[in-house]
Amino acid sequence: MNQQNYNSADRYYDNSFAPTPYAPPPKTNSKSIVSLVLGILSITIPYLGFLIGIAAIIFASISFKEIRMRMEQGKGLAVAGLVCGIVGTALYAIVILIVLFAALLFSSAEMYSTY
Numbered sequence: 474m475n476q477q478n479y480n481s482a483d484r485y486y487d488n489s490f491a492p493t494p495y496a497p498p499p500k501t502n503s504k505s506i507v508s509l510v511l512g513i514l515s516i517t518i519p520y521l522g523f524l525i526g527i528a529a530i531i532f533a534s535i536s537f538k539e540i541r542m543r544m545e546q547g548k549g550l551a552v553a554g555l556v557c558g559i560v561g562t563a564l565y566a567i568v569i570l571i572v573l574f575a576a577l578l579f580s581s582a583e584m585y586s587t588y
């Protein structure tokens with residue numbers, strides 16, 4: 474006669490349904506946050522936004538690689554930083570080209586004008 478010694482409460486407690494330990498969510502990549510901040514600044518800061526936008530694009534591309542390798546969060550931030558960086562760079566590149574073209578046009582017009 475094999476008699477098991479257990480309480481009646483042990484019958485109702487099963488360890489297989491114990492709660493799993495808390496796992497913290499993956500951290501957000503810091504370079505993607507930097508990319509977003511620089512991307513927004515590239516749109517809002519005149520003329521210097523061209524250089525800041527290039528930095529935002531570089532940080533976004535680095536953060537994409539790190540997010541993929543380290544399984545971190547922040548891909549949406551990096552995408553937003555990349556888009557803002559591209560828009561800021563393109564916007565101020567066009568503005569700088571227009572200013573240079575206008576300066577060249579007016580300086581050549583002064584050279585050929587007669588008094």
